[in-house]
Amino acid sequence: MQIQWYPGHMTKTRRYIEKTLPLTDLVIEVADARIVKSSRNPDFDRLLAGKKRLTVLSKKDLADERINLLWRDYFERAAIPAVFINSTAGQGVSEILPAVRRLLKEDLERxxxxxxxxxxxxxxxxxxxxxxxxxxxxxxxxRATDAQDRPGVTRGGQWVTLQSDVELLDTPGILWNKFEDMQAGIHLALTGAVSDEVVDREGLALELIEILMEKYPANLERRYKIHLEPQNSPLEIYEAICRARGFIMRGNEFDYSRCAAVLLDEFRAGRIGRISLEEPDA
Incomplete structure (x- = not known):
């Protein structure tokens, strides 16, 4: 499944970052804890070169706790400053500004x-x-900025005062212009980083089912009250979920579209369980 999405406003965002970066002391890069590799824009290494950076892994409550620990160990071994957070519940958020001050300790002392x-x-x-x-x-x-579970909500940079001596510049979300890794595109689409309007949602639901069958079969069975057999294909499980949820149209046809919408929404909201799509390389 090939996915590409790079709307025009992202080119403007890239230019805006390049223009305003010299005004800042440090960059907070926010990545999704469920897809740590795919949600770290590879262009940032060039765009943000020479600037101190703190990596914040968001949505840790939606990610597999075991995989979170693996990623935490990975960042520690790589000496990459990182904080895992659940912004909705406020977990880990209080660690961010102290981490920023540690990274800027020499500048503040000077x-x-x-x-x-x-x-x-x-x-x-x-x-x-x-x-x-x-x-x-x-x-x-x-509420300082709009926060919605869909991409492209933030469209213009804005400065926000966090503390009397801390200001933060918000920037719109930005992807890179071509996904060389097909799996990265799929993972970004599954977590909602790519607009659903440009994605085959039914095909994406099949991709999700295949991943869950391999990595989290018990979650799939528990959530949808179905039973998996080793010989089952993703399409067979897709149809089993349709039957279990009553997604049947006239003529006894499966309502694949409705089922896809439910699968994707429930995965993104964590209702299927705490699921990570990526883990560190061994």
Whole structure:
């Protein structure tokens, strides 16, 4: 399944990041804990070169806790500053600004030695629907930006005051212009980073079922009250879910479209369980 999505506003966002990056001291890169590899934009290594960076893994409550621990160990071994959060519940959010201050310790000490009180200026960036706006609202403890479970909500950069000496520049979600890794495109679409309007949702639902059959079969059985056999194909399980949920149209035809919408929505909301699509390389 081939997926590509790079609307025009993302080119503008790239230029905006390049233009405003010199105004900032550090970048907070927000990635989705369920798809850590795919949700870290490979273009950021070039765009953000030379700038201090803190990686924030959002939606940790939706990701498999065992895989979260593997990723935590990966970042520690790679000496990459990282914080795992659940912005909705506020878990881990309080760790972010102390981590920022540790990374900027030398800059803050130099300013203090000159008798100056430095204002820390941060930029937040990430792929669409990675949880940036929800995180900003959690940091502000108020609604400072729009936060919706769909890509492309944030369309223009805006400065937000987090503390008396901390300001943050929000930026729209940005992908890269071509997914060389087909699996990355699928994972981004499954988590809602790619607009559903440009995706074959029924094909995407089949991809999800195949992943769940391999990695989380018990979750699939428990959620949809079905029984998996080793010889079952993803299509057979798709149809079993249709029957279990009553997604049958006139003429006894399966309502694949309705079933796909439910599968994707329930996966994204965590109703199928805590599921990670990627884990660190061995």
């Amino acid at each position: 300013a203090a030695a000159r008798g100056m009180k430095k204002t820390i200026r941060l930029m937040i960036c990430g792929v669409p629907n990675s949880g940036k706006s929800t995180l900003i609202n959690a940091l502000c403890r108020r």
